[in-house]
Amino acid sequence: MVKQTLKEISILLGCALLLSFAHTLLSRQGFFAPGIALSKKVPAKNLELITLSEAKDLFNSGSVLFIDARHEYDYKQGAIRGAANVPLDDFDAHRSFLDKIPKEKRIVVYCSGEQCASSMELAAKLSEFGFTNINIFFGGWQEWSSAGLPVSK
Amino acid sequence: MVVGRTACEQMISLLKNTLFLFILRLLIGGMFTAAGLVKIDNIAAFEQAILHYQLSGPALSTLIAAVLPWLEIVCGLCLIVGIFPRSAAFILTALLACFTLAVFFAMVRGLDISCGCFSQDPNTEKIGWLKIAENCGLLLLSAPLLFFDSEKYAIRDFLRSSAKSKKASS
Numbered sequence: 001m002v003k004q005t006l007k008e009i010s011i012l013l014g015c016a017l018l019l020s021f022a023h024t025l026l027s028r029q030g031f032f033a034p035g036i037a038l039s040k041k042v043p044a045k046n047l048e049l050i051t052l053s054e055a056k057d058l059f060n061s062g063s064v065l066f067i068d069a070r071h072e073y074d075y076k077q078g079a080i081r082g083a084a085n086v087p088l089d090d091f092d093a094h095r096s097f098l099d100k101i102p103k104e105k106r107i108v109v110y111c112s113g114e115q116c117a118s119s120m121e122l123a124a125k126l127s128e129f130g131f132t133n134i135n136i137f138f139g140g141w142q143e144w145s146s147a148g149l150p151v152s153k
Numbered sequence: 154m155v156v157g158r159t160a161c162e163q164m165i166s167l168l169k170n171t172l173f174l175f176i177l178r179l180l181i182g183g184m185f186t187a188a189g190l191v192k193i194d195n196i197a198a199f200e201q202a203i204l205h206y207q208l209s210g211p212a213l214s215t216l217i218a219a220v221l222p223w224l225e226i227v228c229g230l231c232l233i234v235g236i237f238p239r240s241a242a243f244i245l246t247a248l249l250a251c252f253t254l255a256v257f258f259a260m261v262r263g264l265d266i267s268c269g270c271f272s273q274d275p276n277t278e279k280i281g282w283l284k285i286a287e288n289c290g291l292l293l294l295s296a297p298l299l300f301f302d303s304e305k306y307a308i309r310d311f312l313r314s315s316a317k318s319k320k321a322s323s
Contacts, residue, residue: 008240012231016224023223029196030219071274073267074201112204113211116197142211 028117047123047134050108052147055137058108059149065101069111069122070141079141080110081150088118091125098129106133113142174303178242181295182232185245188271189225195273196222202269206259224248232298235307242298249295253288256280 024030050058058064059080066083068075075085086094107126111119123134145151167173192199200218203209209217224244231241252270259266259280268278304310
């Protein structure tokens with residue numbers, strides 16, 4: 001009885017593991033999210049990935065606008081100091097804010113970290129919106145906060 | 154004394170009732186399947202919901218976010234159609250117990266977060282005593298599936314009976 005139950009549990013767990021592996025691989029989510037496997041350049045010509053040190057240099061230059069692609073809730077919990085929040089799911093509600101920013105302004109987009117793809121999706125939307133100088137900081141909030149760099153809470 | 158024993162026996166006979174167990178299978182299985190389907194739609198958002206509990210690091214959260222929805226779907230569907238119902242119920246009950254503990258620990262630490270159960274919006278489905286009561290209720294409902302045979306109205310029975318009727322007609 002116990003042996004049979006253990007066998008059945010193993011089968012169910014195995015099925016779930018196989019399906020999750022196939023699903024994340026095919027939909028490029030989780031461990032297969034673009035942030036992990038992507039090369040230095042993103043397909044669109046005006047989007048470029050940057051590292052933590054590059055993001056830090058741009059932050060220190062003071063001439064760059066950081067945009068947080070996470071949900072408002074996460075943004076309020078903590079964000080890169082001075083960053084604006086444009087949640088990917090709520091892009092349309094921020095159009096008037098984005099209209100006020102010069103299109104040639106250098107923008108750094110980020111989200112939670114390497115596992116999330118919303119920074120790239122937001123960057124693509126910003127590019128469509130007319131911005132010409134966009135960087136994606138894939139290390140995101142996790143890398144920035146772990147490094148003890150300036151944050152706002 | 155005799156009255157108490159009769160009530161107890163009646164309760165046990167209700168819990169053993171195949172139709173009652175079938176309804177429980179549909180309820181618990183359907184609920185977990187729906188919850189899993191909501192999560193696989195946006196794994197990154199579910200991963201965020203897990204991170205909000207502050208119980209696991211990014212790598213473990215990514216793994217949980219990828220596997221858990223499929224475990225819910227597989228076990229939920231198995232429970233509905235009656236494939237390995239007791240084992241599926243065992244896994245889902247264990248998951249429910251873990252979820253309840255996670256919610257409880259988050260509440261104890263004063264976290265104001267979303268449950269992440271049926272919606273990935275951090276502003277909805279906030280954790281609280283109501284969520285814990287809801288989970289405890291579901292735990293109680295899933296318990297009979299662990300102790301009593303609920304293989305009636307299973308797909309196996311259906312296939313067996315259709316094969317028998319085919320044999321009889323030929």
